[in-house]
Amino acid sequence: MERKTNVKLVTISVFVATFMTAIEGTIVSTAMPTIVGSLQGMEIMNWVFSIYLLTNAMLTPIYGKLADKIGRKPIFIIGIIIFIIGSSLCGLAQNMITLIIARAIQGVGAGAIMPVALTIIGDIYSLDKRAKILGLNSAAWGIASIFGPLAGGFIVDTVGWHWIFFINVPIGIVLLVMISRFLVEPKREKSKVPMDIMGSLLLMTVLLTLLLGFQLIGDGGFDLKVILCLLLSLGLFILFMYVERRAEDPVIDLKLFKNSTFVIVNIVAALISGFLMGVEVYIPMWMQGVLGKNAAIGGLILAPMSLLWMVGSFLASNLMEKNTTRKVLMIGLSITLLGAAGLAFASSTATFVWFLVISSILGIGFGITITTTTVTAQSSVDSSRMGVATSFNTLVRTIGQTLMVAVFGVILTSVTTNKMAASPLPLDTDVMNKLVNPHTANTIAAKLLVPLRTILYEGLHSVYFVGMLIVLLALILNLFFKRKSN
Structure with a gap:
């Protein structure tokens, strides 16, 4: 009897893949202040995030093309294996340079995991069910957002930050077994057209x-x-x-860009993903550096965002059944703008509860916006190009994240450096490294603590003001092209 794909177990496999990627993000974000303080590398901190995104972005469109050409399953498995190797090397890293190189390898593997996982969902579910499944898939982010900060904080506070990367290894092995056994693809005719x-x-x-x-x-x-x-x-x-x-047989079919809807949703996805990166990287720093919270609390503040992302995805599913893409995006972007404004205008005395509320608002906004752009990017092309379309959507989101990490890094470094130079107190990068590391913050002289926190707040405030403008730009873009999108 011919074997068939076990849709339920393959769907679970995709959820596991999402969880593995999500847990990597939440744990690293939570532990980053400790890593920076331990390795004395605040000035190159962005490379830990950027090199991962860089190698991820470089390979994503290639993986997408290969997934269309030779199949989703082999590309998915290759990506997982590389990701596991990269995670292991991250755990073994003893200095910042080694960690950055290992993160580059992680990114090479991750370039296959998410776009191919989403393509598999597109393969095994019809359009009317796809948004709902993506909503359930977002639950993996929610679980990771709770487990990640708690586990990350506990590991950092006990056995050390190196161990946060090893958690990907057993998850990846389970995923390899599941996808190898339960995903059955039809045999593809060998293409005579060269790659x-x-x-x-x-x-x-x-x-x-x-x-x-x-x-x-x-x-x-x-x-x-x-x-x-x-x-x-x-x-x-x-x-x-x-x-x-x-x-x-071009790696990216240029005809895709004649479709205005495809172009618009991808630009919006890039802008919002860039803002998302600022939220994930700098809110934990705000919690730990400005408010003096520990590593676990610094990451746990992102939990409501990830949990309500799932709610936003379900809302997107219902909204897309009755409304145009432009209208659904307008709702999602408006909610996201509200959350962005809450960060941009937060005072230095803003409480933990305030950030929980903002995190919740952003979760709904991100859920609606990102789900809508993903489903629309897939549905705007035929099935033979779904891998390319999905990987391109993932690519532009990664590019948006990478560019905005650089921009936000420039803003934060510029503001804090200038403020420290203008201060009559002996403030420099080394003491700022100590501030953002909860293990060393208590070693800073009392007379320096308040001025340092004020300077860090001003830098983060500037980051989020620019972030708000990015979301506003996406909203205006959606309005500007209202007659050209569906």
Whole structure:
């Protein structure tokens, strides 16, 4: 008897994959202040996040094309194996450089996991059920958001931050077994059209130089290296477009960009994902550095956001049945803007409860917006290009996150550095590293603690004011193209 895909168990496998990715994010965000303080690397902290996103972004469109060409299952398995190896190396890291290299390997694996997982959902569920399943998938983020900060905080406070990465290993092994056994794909006819190797290499190089350029801005400002990276990226992009127009089987079909709905939802997804990165990275820093909370509390503040993300996804499912994409996005973006404003105008005395409320509002807004953009990106193409469309949606979200991490890093570093230089007190980067690490904050002289917290608050306040403008831009974009989107 012919084997068939066990839809329920494959769906659970996708949820496990989502959980593995989510737990990685929540634990690292929770532990980052401790890692920074331990390795003395606040000035290169963004690289721990950015290198992961960079390698992730470079490989995502390639994985998407391969998933369409040779199948979802083999690409998914390869991604999981690489992710497990990267996680193990992160756990073994003894210095910041080694950690950054290991995170790069993690990103290579993650580039396959999420886009292919979402493509599998698109394969096994009809359009009318897809948004609901994505809502359930968001529950994995909710579970991870609770378990991650608690586990991360406990591990950091007991055996040390190195162990937060090893948690991915058993989860990944279980996932490998489940997807190998229960996902059955139809045999694909071997394509006689060769893989677009030149286009793939050019695309990866374009993404590498572009994102590296923005990261260098975050590290040292706008200098000659940045200009060279961006100019090289532009030149390679022009060459990439030339190659893709002539490729028999292009890695990214340029016809996709003639669909205005596809373009709009992806731009909105990129902007909102960029803002999301600021929320996940800097709220724990606010909790620990400004309010003096411990690592577990610093991460737990994100739990309501992840839990209510699921609620937002269910709302998106219901709203999309009766309304246009533009209207549903307007609802999601308006709610997100409300939460962004709550962060932008929060005072230095804002309480833990205030951030819980903001986190809840943002969860609903993100849930509606991201689910709507994902489902719309998939439904706007035929099934033969779903892998490419899904991976491109994942790619633009990753690019948005990477660029905004760099921008937010520039803002925070610039504001805090200038404020410390202007202070009559002996304040520098080393003492700021101590402030954001809950284990060393109590070693700072009492007379320096309040001024340092005030300076960190001003830097974070500036970050979230810019974040609010990013959300506003997405909302305006949705309005501006109202006659061209569905």
